[in-house]
Amino acid sequence: MRPVTEAAAIKAPTLPDSQTVTQVKHWTDRLFSFRVTRPASLRFRSGEFVMIGLLGDNGKPLLRAYSIASPAWDEELEFYSIKVQDGPLTSKLQHIQPGDEIILRPKPVGTLVHDALLPGKRIWFFATGTGFAPFASLLREPQTYEDYDEVIITHTCREVAELEYGRQLIEEIRQDELLAELMGEGFADKIRYYPTTTREESPRMGRITELLKDGTVFADLGIDGGIKAETDRAMVCGSLAFNHDIKAILEGFGLTEGANSDPREFVIEKAFVG
Numbered sequence: 115m116r117p118v119t120e121a122a123a124i125k126a127p128t129l130p131d132s133q134t135v136t137q138v139k140h141w142t143d144r145l146f147s148f149r150v151t152r153p154a155s156l157r158f159r160s161g162e163f164v165m166i167g168l169l170g171d172n173g174k175p176l177l178r179a180y181s182i183a184s185p186a187w188d189e190e191l192e193f194y195s196i197k198v199q200d201g202p203l204t205s206k207l208q209h210i211q212p213g214d215e216i217i218l219r220p221k222p223v224g225t226l227v228h229d230a231l232l233p234g235k236r237i238w239f240f241a242t243g244t245g246f247a248p249f250a251s252l253l254r255e256p257q258t259y260e261d262y263d264e265v266i267i268t269h270t271c272r273e274v275a276e277l278e279y280g281r282q283l284i285e286e287i288r289q290d291e292l293l294a295e296l297m298g299e300g301f302a303d304k305i306r307y308y309p310t311t312t313r314e315e316s317p318r319m320g321r322i323t324e325l326l327k328d329g330t331v332f333a334d335l336g337i338d339g340g341i342k343a344e345t346d347r348a349m350v351c352g353s354l355a356f357n358h359d360i361k362a363i364l365e366g367f368g369l370t371e372g373a374n375s376d377p378r379e380f381v382i383e384k385a386f387v388g
């Protein structure tokens with residue numbers, strides 16, 4: 115056997131904080147989800163994000179913030195990502211296969227956590243595009259159903275196919291017996307799913323912001339008097355422009371923005387990788 119030379123040892127691929135890809139699913143030519151092994155030491159709160167990535171061409175880690183789409187109790191970690199053809203990370207990340215390694219820094223953070231909200235009766239999850247990811251986690255989190263009587267998830271995408279990851283996930287949640295055991299019988303009846311599209315015909319069209327402003331959402335869901343600061347809580351995850359517009363709407367209803375250190379009526383996070 116040949117001794118390993120110093121140069122070879124330095125060159126050997128050593129991914130810091132590496133995790134193994136276990137599953138990859140492509141939803142559209144712009145969207146995919148994947149699962150990876152979970153570091154034994156990683157504890158997080160459903161709704162938080164971590165930095166993940168690959169080694170760049172220069173040998174340095176190329177990392178981006180990704181919301182963890184799986185719940186805190188899951189033994190693996192799930193992520194939901196856009197594919198940007200000339201994006202430094204996602205142009206490469208979209209080609210991962212089961213067995214490949216990615217880098218995952220085990221330091222979860224984020225504001226879309228139950229601790230950042232005051233107690234309420236009804237929670238709204240407002241998502242656009244891949245902003246659905248933290249809610250994929252929170253919709254599988256028992257505390258969501260312990261804390262609230264009603265859980266409304268709105269998801270606005272350009273096209274119908276972009277809703278599919280969320281639609282399937284909610285259908286699975288509703289049918290999963292294991293989840294029912296974990297969350298308590300009847301938990302799924304609390305979920306109200308409100309998908310909309312903006313650039314392709316679908317049963318419900320339009321930006322959620324417009325549908326909130328003209329009252330369509332409340333009429334569709336049979337909610338009297340709209341959103342109220344006493345009873346309603348909200349979490350928001352989408353593009354900067356979307357977050358800005360929803361924030362103004364929620365403040366118009368009298369809700370104020372909270373944080374981990376200052377729980378209030380709503381919290382916001384940007385859907386990161388664009």
Ligand code: A2P
Nearest residue numbers: 242243270271272312313321323353355356359
């Ligand atoms: P629209 O098609 O009218 O721009 P994107 O793919 O650009 O991230 O957008 C995802 C979805 O979010 C699209 O349906 C888009 O609608 C919608 N959207 C983008 N900006 C806003 C905003 N400021 N308020 C409400 N919806 C928005």
